Amino acid sequence: MTHVKSLLSRQELIGLLVVAALIFVVMPLSMDIFRLNLFGKYLTYAFVAIGLVLCWGKGGILSLGQGVFFGLGGYCMAMYLKLEASTPEATAIQSTPGIPDFMDWNQITSLPWFWEPFNSLTFTLLAILVIPTLFAFVIGAAMFKRRVGGVYFAIITQAIAAILTILIIGQQGYTGGVNGITDLRTLKGWDIRTDEAKYVLYYVNGGLLIAVLLLSQFVLKSKLGRLLVAVRDKEDRVRFSGYDVSNIKIFVFCFAAVLSAIGGAMFTLQVGFMSPSFVGIVPSIEMVIFCAVGGRLSIFGAVYGTLLVNWAKTTFSEIFPELWLFGLGGLFIAVVLVFPNGLSGLYRSYLAPLVDRLISRGGSSYPPEPASPPPDLDGEANAKPAE
Amino acid sequence: MNTISNNTDFLLSIESLSVSFDGFKAVNDLNLYVDENEIHVIIGPNGAGKTTVLDLICGRTKATAGSIKFRKKELTQLREHEIVREGVGRKFQNPSIYEDLTVFENLELSFPRGRSVFGALTFKRDAEVTTRVREIAEMVFLDALLNMQAALLSHGQKQWLEIGMLLIQDPELLMLDEPVAGMSVSERKQTAKLLNEITKGRSVMVVEHDMKFVEDIAHRVTVLHQGKILSEGSMAKVQADPKVIDVYLGH
Ligand SMILES: Nc1ncnc2c1ncn2[C@@H]1O[C@H](COP(=O)(O)OP(=O)(O)OP(=O)(O)O)[C@@H](O)[C@H]1O
Ligand SMILES: [Mg+2]
DSSP states (O other): OHHHHHHOOHHHHHHHHHHHHIIIIIHHHHSOHHHHHHHHHHHHHHHHHHHHIIIIIITOOOOSOHHHHHHHHHHHHHHHHHHHHOOTTTTTTSSSTTSOHHHHHTTOOSOOGGGGGGGOHHHHHHHHHHHHHHHHHHHHHHHHTTTOOHHHHHHHHHHHHHHHHHHHHHOHHHHOGGGOBOOOOEETTEETTSHHHHHHHHHHHHHHHHHHHHHHHHHHHSHHHHHHHHHHHOHHHHHTTTOOHHHHHHHHHHHHHHHHHHHHHHHHHHHSOBOGGGTSHHHHHHHHHHHHHHTSSOHHHHHHHHHHHHHHHHHHHHHOGGGHHHHHHHHHHHHHHTOTTHHHHHIIIIIHHHHHHHHHHTTOSSOOOOSSSSOOHHHHHHHSOOO | OOOOOOGGGSSEEEEEEEEEETTEEEEEEEEEEEOTTOEEEEEOSTTSSHHHHHHHHHTSSOOSEEEEEETTEEOTTSOHHHHHHHTEEEEOSSOOOOTTSBHHHHHHHHSSSOOSHHHHHSOOOOHHHHHHHHHHHHHTTOGGGTTSBGGGSOHHHHHHHHHHHHHTTOOSEEEEESTTTTOOHHHHHHHHHHHHHHTTTSEEEEEOOOHHHHHHHOSEEEEEETTEEEEEEOHHHHHHOHHHIIIIITO
């Protein structure tokens, strides 16, 4: 219990419980599997948005290329599933049976070397975590050690997203090109296309999201969380307090990358394909908007921001498909100009005081606790005399 | 004054130091020495290169030529955080604190432990930290405001907080750029007292325009003009120097 309390304030605990209840109870009870699967897809973007809260909201490092890491995670997963779907029997009509269909269409006659290890699920799961982290590390080290930051960093990440998209589309024989990697069927023989599998994957995804929220909360509650804010506020002061600022930035950029990759892998599993349209500039910017609408500083806000924008996207793009991008742009401008703290800001100013009052009236089992993070210093002083 | 020295006598020895920005020599062949336990004040007109000298020492600006030795260690080759870890602390001309964090958190982040990424993740706010933060907060007159957001402090309090953030690192050389700029008269007095207190066991370099304040604290004064030393010595000696009166004090 003391562990829980040092990790989550009462408000944050409520926030987490509400997200958990929404994912595990409310949505499954109120939606059919088609809608629930769609909701699960939205939730995979929330992984990216949570990463952006740490990287951009707290640390002030705006990445406009998170789609790259989402895509890397998603593609790793898709490569494994595609290989499993491409047994010699299933692909007997191809000129080279046993390789993915798009390779065969592109006159490739043997499996490329970098596809080989994706026959192993263990390797694939590791790759989902390690490859994006390494890639983020290389980008981060190259940029932050040279003190490239701010707008320049944002532009470079954007360029990387563009380059990777072009590469994927151009190397059709190795990547499936613009269609992506499609027609995924089974995971270790388990058919992921059935309703039952979709339920299971939905819950796995939800569980992972809660785990990621807790992990992010751990980082934010540690001294590193405060350092991120300090780097955003006064980078030089941090440096002249004896910290290697570039290492802090590299860490948080890698952290955000690995979260995005987990989201990408879960996307592939739930949606059944992966394509370059989730890697490039537009999806990367959309992910930043999810985070901004959520409020940029709140990991819970990021989840709601993602859900809200995606719900709006699905609803409006069914009715006015051409207008959606304008709507999204308008939303972004509105958030920046009118609600700079997004949903979590609205929550904090209007709902949080109410919730607080309700809890304290309800005679909760928690002793009252100051809302601000610094501990009750006086209590500490009374308890521990100076050495 | 004897300027040709063997480095070991001094805490800090700057020799033949130059830096030029696009051909403009902001610091020009400078020699400067700081003794142990000395309050050494640098004065001079605007643009004389005072801030630039501090920037060079702490690694913010890279020297074009010359050497800066701190306890026999060459600083010009080190990166900023390494220089800090050697024991050099720097206060900026404008108060440079973390406005979004509390006074306590500002001081805690400056506490010299857990400075790697992993160290920061596993850092524990233990009794040693809280005791030290309180101690320092009391020294810089902020002990009643530990839980206040730093943005809400007055200008003078922000200056003190930054001094506190340096003190908690316990540097051997403390460099302060205009520490009393924008302070009220009573705040200046308090700061002078504070400086006299914290200089025990360490050296302090101060850049300052306020002559009254300089008189109160300085053990030795260096007057800079156009990146060169115009005069050096005790406050009385410097004040009587006709060159100094001409370019600086006469105004
Ligand atoms: N990074 C830089 N690039 C170009 N010129 C610079 C740079 N830093 C300082 N200078 C120039 O070097 C000269 C010395 O500046 P410095 O800030 O050291 O003066 P100062 O003595 O601290 O003045 P003040 O009393 O106004 O603070 C100035 O002419 C300034 O314009
Ligand atoms: Mg200056």
